[in-house]
Amino acid sequence: MARKRLKSANVRDVIEQSAPKTSGSGGFEVHLEVFEGPFDLLLGLIAKHKLDITEVALHKVTDEFIAYIQSYGPEWDLDQASHFLVVAATLLDLKAARLLPSGEVEDEEDLALLEARDLLFARLLQYRAYKEVAGLLAARMAEQARRYPRIVPMEPRFAELLPEVILGLGATEFARLAGRVLTPKQPPIVPIEHIYTPRASVREQATLLVGRLRRIGRATFRSLTSDCAGMYEIVARFLALLELYREGAVSFEQIQPLGELYVSWSDTDEAEVADDDHEDYEDYEDYDDYEAEEATADE
Amino acid sequence: MSDDELPPLRAAIEAILLVVDEPIAEVTLAQVLERPREEVGAALRELSAEYTEQGRGFDLREVAGGWRFYTRDNCAAVVERFVLDGQQTRLTQAALETMAVVAYRQPVTRARVSAVRGVNCDGVMRTLVLRGLVEEMGTEQETGATLYRTTSYFLERLGLRDLDELPELAPFLPDDVENIEDGR
């Protein structure tokens, strides 16, 4: 099911046209104004090294790509950053694949890497094609802007002949139309209500677990989570258990991989665990939203 | 504008005549094209004679001190038929929307109407003026831009006695929009 390897097109010329501006010293400057997205940056880096997109010298490009991401620090918007990370992760995979001994590729993981590479290149080639054609469209628009259409009122002798205008709507409809036109056009919003998931607090779940385990001493994870309202709560409860484990309040036992997970209450120093002022719990507050989202994505 | 960029004089004249709204004087053309008035006048007469000779459907004539393209007389019947054909009766959606902005924001400049609609509406505005639905009313003090308002023919077509009878806009606007729009 390996994707058909992309043919090595002769693309160098095309890439060079979209090369980013390099500074006079030959040093490489990156600005968000120059690179609008990860594909844009990657194309720029490839062009800078005059590499054929399909004949990789990935180590260079990968290193610079990652250096670029690091250089940007905290100024990313989340959406853009995640796109960059996907590309960076793929590039790292590819770089790893370069270290594999050449020859027969039998291993499933190797195949997966090749597939990832082909997919990334396919996307890059696709993006580059649109970038190219956008250049053509811009040239056409510039050319077209030099031709002015005739928009001149009709000679009076004909204008007088024009039949009465038919508006085709009444005063109320006219006002409705005006309202629509005069309403500022908001960017369309993606409704997110349907993916909203109630939060589950790790701290609450910890308190609940402590109470329960104190009573019964030992239980399976399955039974401890059997009353959860949803994935998000199971996740929160799991995190709470990890936290309790770190504190030494519980211990785990799993006889075989993927088998039942037993949780046992170890009654040493129990007072501290349920303490509401515990700092580590404060940290976990932040994870609540994150985990809830993660859980939704998995469903 | 350097000389080698310039089209031949006759082509330059034709291009300008194609886009001007009203008759243009020989002397104005001469100034813009930086050529002697006699040369420009001669070119105009040459062109006019050529159109007649080639039997073109348009004609170049000097009327009341200005030159302009007109339809040739023997084509008037065809143009009349086209005008009466009814293609021109109904306003386009763009024209209706432009008129709506003028009606509720008058007096208003074309630039502002374009800003509200998000597209250039100069051509549409001319059509509305031509159809007698909108008219000029002086200029904006700061910018010198022409201001437009709706006409009594507009009211008539909409079945209203005066502008006060235009339905309130508020029910058709989301809250606060009036202010947002005016802030631009």
Place this chain on the structure above:
Amino acid sequence: MSDDELPPLRAAIEAILLVVDEPIAEVTLAQVLERPREEVGAALRELSAEYTEQGRGFDLREVAGGWRFYTRDNCAAVVERFVLDGQQTRLTQAALETMAVVAYRQPVTRARVSAVRGVNCDGVMRTLVLRGLVEEMGTEQETGATLYRTTSYFLERLGLRDLDELPELAPFLPDDVENIEDGR
């Protein structure tokens, strides 16, 4: 209107084109002139070629499904002295790329455009809609996401007759790439 009053077909076409302020379809001309569409189409192309050959300052072109007089491009500098608001704002690189994806993939959702470009394009898409280059056209059945397509104003701005005249994308793409899955 009896036959002997009629001007030659070509003159009639020129006369009508002189009074229209938007592109006029071949078929509309054919109806008004009561001639076969092919004949009218041939006459239009003849006229256009003739204007070019004679080096006229105007040009007859078919754009966005209709014929219309335009000034010839080598006269732009001269015309711009008269056309006050001829300045069209240039599109950003991001807007151009987004427009290109919409043009070739239409109808298309914002998510798909973003996937192709590797970067979110919601703001850019909004700009394109405001500029009248792109418009909404219903929603995708499975996802409920809004679909976008290019407008006839887009064709006008590019001077294209129809979407088939868009430059080929294929030369820039190796085999199979067009069809890679954008979803992730």
